Structures are given as structure tokens and as C-alpha cells.
Amino acid sequence: MIARLTRTERSVAMALAVILLLLGLTMAALGDHDPMAVHGFMALGLGVGLVFAVGSVLEEPSPSPARLQQYYDDPIKVGIVLAMVWGVFAMSIGLWVAALMVWPDATFGQAWSSYGRLRPVHTTGVIFAFGGNALIATSFHVMQRTCRARLADQLSPWFVLVGYNLFCLWAVSGYLMGITQSKEYAEPEWYADILLVIVWVTYLVLYLRTLRRRAEPHIYVANWYYLAFIVVVAMLHIVNAAALPVSWTGAKSYPAFSGVQDAMVQWWYGHNAVAFFMTSGFLGMLYYYLPVRAQRPIFSYRLSILSFWGITFFYLWVGSHHLHYTALPHWVQTLGMTFSVMLLVPSWASAGNALLTLNGAWHRVRDDATLRFMFVAAVFYGLSTFEGSFLAIRPVNALSHYTDWTVGHVHSGALGWLAMVTFGAFYSVVPQIWGRPAMHSSRLVEWHFWLALGGLLTYVFALWNAGITQGLMWRTYNDAGTLNYSFIESMEAMRPYYIARVVGGSLFLAGICVGAANIWLTVRGARNHAADRPLAPQAAE
Amino acid sequence: MALFKAHYNLEKNSIALVIAIILAASVGGLVEIAPLFTIDETVETTEDMRVYTPLELAGRNIYIREGCYACHSQMIRTLRDEVERYGPYSLAAESQYDHPMLWGSKRTGPDIARLGGKYSDDWHVAHLINPRAVVPSSIMPAYPWLASAPLEVDDLSDHLVALRRLGVPYTEDMIANASQDAAAQANPDSAGAGGVVERYGEATTLRRFSGMPRLTEMDALVAYLQVLGQLTQAPYAAQPADTEVLQ
Numbered sequence: 001m002i003a004r005l006t007r008t009e010r011s012v013a014m015a016l017a018v019i020l021l022l023l024g025l026t027m028a029a030l031g032d033h034d035p036m037a038v039h040g041f042m043a044l045g046l047g048v049g050l051v052f053a054v055g056s057v058l059e060e061p062s063p064s065p066a067r068l069q070q071y072y073d074d075p076i077k078v079g080i081v082l083a084m085v086w087g088v089f090a091m092s093i094g095l096w097v098a099a100l101m102v103w104p105d106a107t108f109g110q111a112w113s114s115y116g117r118l119r120p121v122h123t124t125g126v127i128f129a130f131g132g133n134a135l136i137a138t139s140f141h142v143m144q145r146t147c148r149a150r151l152a153d154q155l156s157p158w159f160v161l162v163g164y165n166l167f168c169l170w171a172v173s174g175y176l177m178g179i180t181q182s183k184e185y186a187e188p189e190w191y192a193d194i195l196l197v198i199v200w201v202t203y204l205v206l207y208l209r210t211l212r213r214r215a216e217p218h219i220y221v222a223n224w225y226y227l228a229f230i231v232v233v234a235m236l237h238i239v240n241a242a243a244l245p246v247s248w249t250g251a252k253s254y255p256a257f258s259g260v261q262d263a264m265v266q267w268w269y270g271h272n273a274v275a276f277f278m279t280s281g282f283l284g285m286l287y288y289y290l291p292v293r294a295q296r297p298i299f300s301y302r303l304s305i306l307s308f309w310g311i312t313f314f315y316l317w318v319g320s321h322h323l324h325y326t327a328l329p330h331w332v333q334t335l336g337m338t339f340s341v342m343l344l345v346p347s348w349a350s351a352g353n354a355l356l357t358l359n360g361a362w363h364r365v366r367d368d369a370t371l372r373f374m375f376v377a378a379v380f381y382g383l384s385t386f387e388g389s390f391l392a393i394r395p396v397n398a399l400s401h402y403t404d405w406t407v408g409h410v411h412s413g414a415l416g417w418l419a420m421v422t423f424g425a426f427y428s429v430v431p432q433i434w435g436r437p438a439m440h441s442s443r444l445v446e447w448h449f450w451l452a453l454g455g456l457l458t459y460v461f462a463l464w465n466a467g468i469t470q471g472l473m474w475r476t477y478n479d480a481g482t483l484n485y486s487f488i489e490s491m492e493a494m495r496p497y498y499i500a501r502v503v504g505g506s507l508f509l510a511g512i513c514v515g516a517a518n519i520w521l522t523v524r525g526a527r528n529h530a531a532d533r534p535l536a537p538q539a540a541e
Numbered sequence: 542m543a544l545f546k547a548h549y550n551l552e553k554n555s556i557a558l559v560i561a562i563i564l565a566a567s568v569g570g571l572v573e574i575a576p577l578f579t580i581d582e583t584v585e586t587t588e589d590m591r592v593y594t595p596l597e598l599a600g601r602n603i604y605i606r607e608g609c610y611a612c613h614s615q616m617i618r619t620l621r622d623e624v625e626r627y628g629p630y631s632l633a634a635e636s637q638y639d640h641p642m643l644w645g646s647k648r649t650g651p652d653i654a655r656l657g658g659k660y661s662d663d664w665h666v667a668h669l670i671n672p673r674a675v676v677p678s679s680i681m682p683a684y685p686w687l688a689s690a691p692l693e694v695d696d697l698s699d700h701l702v703a704l705r706r707l708g709v710p711y712t713e714d715m716i717a718n719a720s721q722d723a724a725a726q727a728n729p730d731s732a733g734a735g736g737v738v739e740r741y742g743e744a745t746t747l748r749r750f751s752g753m754p755r756l757t758e759m760d761a762l763v764a765y766l767q768v769l770g771q772l773t774q775a776p777y778a779a780q781p782a783d784t785e786v787l788q
Contacts, residue, residue, distance in 0.1 A: 116608025
């Protein structure tokens, strides 16, 4: 794959690899007695590996200009494989932390394996490593196809992929060593945060440069969503990650904000990580792969416009619904609740637009498990956004907050929406870019579908029950007018639900393992050229 | 419609689209977050609020490192059952020096905003070494190594300096004596003990938190857990009977 870069691109890649190597060496040397040194060695190792990989083909002749008549799919392939590897890894950790709720001593007496350190490994692993790689890979695919243009260059997609995965690796390995800022869904320390900013800006520039080359006058709706995902995540990340390192030679930093302001910034970020990472990006995916797979045009163009701007405007207001009845001023809570309820309109407009697109293609939903993945994703998107608006209503939140209902809600979104739409998209794109007529086994796709759906339903039903039971037990009074249950009684009552969660999680994990195997078998039997080409090729760079 | 017509042109220009996205996405944050820094009533004024001692700060960093916040909240809401179960509802002032705040979002275990003084040091040590020795049905992880891991105190001055830059009122005196104060707080008979009280106030607790002579991470974590809800007495003064909020 590296030999397919031009000689200039290979030289720049070599320079970047050397910079990475030197950066790793500096971090390893400065971070003496600090876990940051371990991250330095990781960067060093990656840098050395890249120097050898690029160096071995540095002097090869440049590829023929004929490549410019084709889409550039190599980074998409790597992104999909990475997403599946991270997915299997992060969901396995998820199963482990679920098991720790039932068998708390399954830590083998190690510090790194206690619940508090493993939990962010699971959340970061699924949302950012699995979801992020899936978004990056599919965005490269969607932007090229909907613009009918090749990626603007061959090097920056690799920079984005490699840099992003180094960020994920630093994040996840950091938690195991106790490196964390403790900000939920934004735990990585300052140097990982800086790396992410550099990677993200490169990603945005690449996206805009590719859009500039488009042969279509209009930018297709999927790209609006991917753009919103990239732009707003950058905004959120830069503000929320503001921190002051204790020293430049150690990992520890103190976040810039404190107390109530920190809480508000954190949940402005936290809820919009859900909005722009887990929703907007994946809606981009849905808006391309669902109509393509169903062979139906999007139901309504105007509905797409309304829902896109509704989501982009309303979502940023709703973070404060994570802080009902807390020390956050009441007026901010009220605004958060109000906008959360209004948010249902654009959310359901999107879900409805997707489902109505399937009108006339229901026989395909019945017969094609790939399309069925996306259908279920749209349904769960609708259900989760309804549930989200409902949970944001202050009196409902009084019961649900702090309980497993919230965890159930997040998983109905993450498993039911994010993972389902990703699997649908992957099963659509894998045969296409690896040049196969179809997936290796459509029966395995069916198996994956039913395992995933079974696991999802078991999981969310268990945690809905768990959360509501918990919330009710905490506020039950007896005839004497005192609280009826001790906290520990409410915790003991959770055990059957936590066991059910382990079962649900196992099924879902089994599903993604089947999917990974199926993708591997498809790739292994691949011919090595893509089946589609840009209709209106661009002139040489 | 004119609106859709305008959009028809907007979606042909990628830079305009990006600018429109930034504008649309900025409003919510500006309206909700910026005023929190300027409206004075957002954080109550308290007379007696003190900063964390270096030992408590080190304990807090262990709490963060181990991810305790994933299962324990530190934010009692203005709800009758919460106030009766955990104590007076949390005030914004109590976490004004918390970089980051640790309000939490999940109660797999109970809220611990008012944990300080509720249990003995011995109970905490036994509970952290093996939670199930004290609470048989607990599902909390065991942290036995805390009792043997020596506490790193050499760089605590740097930590205080960083926090002061962010607005926490640590004095020169506190910064200069940070390491020594951390050791002295867990060793009340030592020469430096008087300095800790002088710098952080009479209400500061000086004890051998872990019960062992050597300064370990257990000392720091227990010192932190014992100060939760004790940095100011303001919440314990009669809270307004805000019947509308307190349901």
C-alpha cells in the first residue's frame, strides 16, 4: 500500500515518521518515572516501524497517473479493519466490566483491572476507537462517491488514521496505568488531547479539499452530517480539554474549569459527543448507505434540511439536562430540558425520513440482513431519541438519574443505533471496495443480525428494569415516613439484572466476532481492485 | 420557499456550510455557559471554605486515578429522599476549587458528598482493603495495594502551583511546605504538624489515617474521603425550605 504513494508523498511520510520517532524519544526521556514515558515508547515504536515500512519502498518509482482515474480506497480498508479489531476488543472489555458487577473479585488482584480503570477503556474503545474508525473510514468512502472525486491527496488520510489510532492507543493504555482527567468521555491527558487536535484539523482540511474537487455542484446531505461531526467535535474538544499540565515531563494535568462551570462545560461536551460523534457522523453514514442499499432515493430532501439544522442548533443547548436538581443554576437546567424536548422534532424527522425511504423496499428489508441492520438502527435511533427527550424532563430525571436506566439508554443508542448502522454500512462497503460481488457468507450476516438484536434487547430490557427498580427503591417511604430501603438493599436487588446484562452483552459480542470473521473471509478471497470509478475523473494534482 | 432556495445555494459552497454549522452550533454554549462565569450568584459566598491540604489533594488524585467517580457521585440533589439519605444538598461553593469537579453521573455505590466523618479511619482502611469484609454484599473492587504503595509527595508543590494558576487560593507558604505538610498531616506528633493547622485552619484533621507508621497512598485517600463535605460548614446551616425545588 505504501508503494502506491507518490515519491514526494513517501518522502513526506518518512519525515513525519522521523518526527514521530523523535517525539516518542523525547517523551520517553523526559517522562522519567512517569507513565507518560510508556506512551513515549509506544510512539517511538510506531515511528521506528513506519520508518522501516516507508524506507523499504522509498526509492520505488512513482505509481502511474492512471491511479487518479480511480477512487483511493486503501485507507478505507485499513480503517474498517481497525474498527472491527477495536470493536471486538472494546466489547470484550465491556463484557468484563459487566461481569465485575456480578463477580467483583474477577480483577485477579491487579490495579489495572479494577472496574474504575477498565470502564473508560470500554467507553473510549467503543465510542472513539470502534465508532471513530468506522466514521473516518466510511467518510472517506462517502465523500469520494458522493462528490465523484478522488481523495485530495494520498498522505493525509493515512496521517488521520495513524494519528487517530495512536490517540486511541494512548487513551486506552493510559487508563490502565491510571492516566486520566476523569472527565467522562474525555479522559485522555493533555498530550493525547493535543495530538487529537492536530489529527482533527488535518481531517477537516482533507474533507474540505476533497469537497472542493467534487464533480457534483451540490454537496450531498451525508457530507453535511460528516462535516458537522468534524467541525463541532473539534469545537467541543478544544474547550472541554483545556487544562494546565503540572509539568511538561509528566502526564498529570488539572482541567482549566472548576466546580459548577466545569460540570456545565463537561456535559455540554459530553452530551454533544453523543450528538455529533454518535449521532451526526452516523446519520451521515445512514444517509448514504441506507438509500444505496435500498435502491430508493431519500424520501424528502426538505425534511433532511430541517432535521440537519434542527440537530445542529438544538443539541448544543441540552447538556444541562445531565445536571437537574444539582448546584447548577435552575434557569440553565430549564433551558436544557426545554431544548431536549424540542430536539425530538428534528430527531424524529431524521428517523422518519430514513424509514419512509424504505417504502417500496420492504421486501429488501425482509430478505437482506445488511439493509435490516440499517432499518433496526433507524428504529433504535428513533426510540433512543424519544427516550432521551423523555429522560431530560426534570421530574423523570429525578427518578432516572444516577441509575442504570441511563446506562440502558446509552446502550440502546450505542448498540441499537451506532453499532447497527456501522455493521449495515460495513456489509455494504466491504464487498464493494475489496472487489467482491457480495460478503463471503450471507448466512453469517443473518447470524450476526439476530445475535446482535437478541443481545441488544436482552441488554436494554435488563437495564430499564434495573434502573427503574433502583430509582423507585431509593425514594420509597414506609408508613413511619422514613426511607424504606437501605442503599445496599437497592444494590442487592440489581443482581439478576446485572446477570441478564452479561448474557445480553455476550450475545452482542458473539455477533461482532461472527461479523469480524465474515469480513476477514471476504477480504482474504478478494480481488485487488475496486468495482466502481469516478464518472468524471479530475485532472492530475 | 425562500428558505429552501437559500439552502439550495448554501449547499453548493463548502466554506459557507462550515461557517453556518459553526454559527448554529455556538449559540447554545454561549447562552448557557458564558453567564456562569459572570453571574455572581452562580457560586455562593462562604466564610469558612478552605482549600484541600496537599495530603487530601494527593488522595483526590488517587480517587481520580482509580476511576472511583464512575460509581460514586458527589452531588446530592435538591430532592427530599436524597437529603434524608445522604445529608444537606450540595452547594456550588463546595466544589469551587475542584479541578475537575467529581459530581459523577452514576450511583452503582452510594453518593459520598457527605462521607467525611461518617465512618472511622479503621473502617475505611478495612473497606478499601476488602470491601466484602465490611459489607458482605458489596460489589466494589478491592484496593489492597494502596496500603503498601508509598505516597509520592516530592512534586506536590508543583501541583499547588498549577492549581494556583487556575485560581485556587494557595499561598506561597502552602506551596513551599507542600511535601512536608503532606507527611505531617498523617503524623500528628511530628514537628511540622503545627504548620499544617496554621496554614489550613483549626478544622484540619491530623491523624495517622492508615494506622500505619509509613506514609502510603492509603493515608492520602482516607484523608480525602474524610474531608468530603467538610471543607465548609455552610451546607449544614439551615438550608432554605425551598418547597418548590425540594420535592
